Amino acid sequence: MSAISxxxxxxxxxxxxxxxxxxxxxxxxxxxxLIPLVWIHVALKDVIVGVHAIDLNYVQKIWAITAxxxxxxxxxxxxxxxxxxxxxxxxxxxxxxxxxxxIMAWAILIGWIVITAIGGIAIIGGVNxx
Amino acid sequence: MKVHLKIKRFNPEKDSKSWWGxxxxxxxxxxxxxxxxxxxxxxxxxxxxxRRSCAHGVCGSDAVRINGQNRLxxxxxxxxxxxxxxDTITVEPILGLPVxxxxxxxxxxxxxxxxxxxxxxxxxEALPADGRERLQNIADRERYDQGTKCILCACCTTSCPSxxxxxxxxxxxxxxxxxxxxxxxxxxxxxxRLKILNEQMxxxxxxxxxxxxxxxxxxxxxxxxxxxxxxxxxxxxIR
Numbered sequence: 001m002s003a004i005s006x007x008x009x010x011x012x013x014x015x016x017x018x019x020x021x022x023x024x025x026x027x028x029x030x031x032x033x034l035i036p037l038v039w040i041h042v043a044l045k046d047v048i049v050g051v052h053a054i055d056l057n058y059v060q061k062i063w064a065i066t067a068x069x070x071x072x073x074x075x076x077x078x079x080x081x082x083x084x085x086x087x088x089x090x091x092x093x094x095x096x097x098x099x100x101x102x103i104m105a106w107a108i109l110i111g112w113i114v115i116t117a118i119g120g121i122a123i124i125g126g127v128n129x130x
Numbered sequence: 131m132k133v134h135l136k137i138k139r140f141n142p143e144k145d146s147k148s149w150w151g152x153x154x155x156x157x158x159x160x161x162x163x164x165x166x167x168x169x170x171x172x173x174x175x176x177x178x179x180x181r182r183s184c185a186h187g188v189c190g191s192d193a194v195r196i197n198g199q200n201r202l203x204x205x206x207x208x209x210x211x212x213x214x215x216x217d218t219i220t221v222e223p224i225l226g227l228p229v230x231x232x233x234x235x236x237x238x239x240x241x242x243x244x245x246x247x248x249x250x251x252x253x254x255e256a257l258p259a260d261g262r263e264r265l266q267n268i269a270d271r272e273r274y275d276q277g278t279k280c281i282l283c284a285c286c287t288t289s290c291p292s293x294x295x296x297x298x299x300x301x302x303x304x305x306x307x308x309x310x311x312x313x314x315x316x317x318x319x320x321x322x323r324l325k326i327l328n329e330q331m332x333x334x335x336x337x338x339x340x341x342x343x344x345x346x347x348x349x350x351x352x353x354x355x356x357x358x359x360x361x362x363x364x365x366x367x368i369r
Contacts, residue, residue: 006268006269007267007269008267008270008272008273009315010369011315011320011368011369013312013320013324013362013368015324015327015328015363015366016325018329020329020334021364024334024364089335089337092296092330096296096298
């Protein structure tokens with residue numbers, strides 16, 4: 001008899017995923033990935049190598065290893081994407097009209113694409129020493 | 131003992147902006163903040179206004195901001211917030227809702243959000259064969275138990291920084307009410323409610339600040355319930 005069962009019923013209730021659902025999932029995923037990505041980056045660049053020792057020679061040397069390029073690409077995609085989506089949410093704290101929110105969202109999207117593209121081109125293109 | 135009350139006052143007929151009224155009252159340590167507010171209204175300034183009804187933590191009408199935290203004035207004992215004779219207690223209206231007068235705010239925007247999530251039972255299926263109630267197992271009943279404790283005092287919603295900054299957000303209380311029915315195994319409108327909350331000004335505006343959980347006078351784990359609604363939306367499963 002179901003009335004004395006002690007496990008909660010599991011039901012399906014699928015609301016069609018919206019842009020916001022996807023962005024929340026992205027924030028969760030990128031948030032988890034950022035923990036190793038950022039800490040390894042900070043440990044390497046700020047502690048082990050040191051910011052004053054980073055020059056074109058160092059960048060050329062580290063990008064000679066494909067895995068570091070993939071790493072930097074992941075850092076760019078997840079850290080910057082995470083930050084820009086966060087910025088979109090914060091912008092909605094201050095822009096309350098729908099049209100202003102839309103303009104801000106587009107401006108942030110364009111900014112995100114341009115800067116990610118520049119970063120991506122730099123990582124793929126690598127360092128051409130004079 | 132003596133306490134010094136600093137109360138935020140506003141009379142829309144006289145004041146262009148709010149001001150602090152200061153009053154000294156003699157209370158017992160086991161008195162409540164509401165008792166101290168009554169002493170001000172009854173014996174010092176009859177023009178001062180605070181809303182209260184049951185005065186015993188059930189109706190939720192005397193939600194105010196006491197020493198910077200949302201509380202029910204009828205549930206906070208003086209001895210729990212002051213240490214020494216003459217200490218100051220600040221009392222303000224809850225934030226994010228329009229102030230009508232003194233500590234009384236307009237609750238309509240709050241109730242509009244509440245109504246928007248269909249806070250009522252929906253099931254158009256035929257009644258059970260015996261024509262009586264729809265049975266539910268113990269676990270299914272427990273699943274939404276926390277949400278049933280809500281008294282709609284607005285302590286959670288008006289402690290939420292996301293709500294302060296944009297009152298289009300439905301707010302924690304509305305999500306708790308939606309949770310109460312979404313997770314009720316007898317209800318049949320979960321998808322509709324999830325659809326309503328699946329917007330930026332729905333459940334996704336919650337940034338897990340946990341202010342709501344700290345503010346709830348009924349000790350509902352509000353942030354956890356909001357998280358469960360988010361999870362249901364992300365997975366398409368109510369479990």
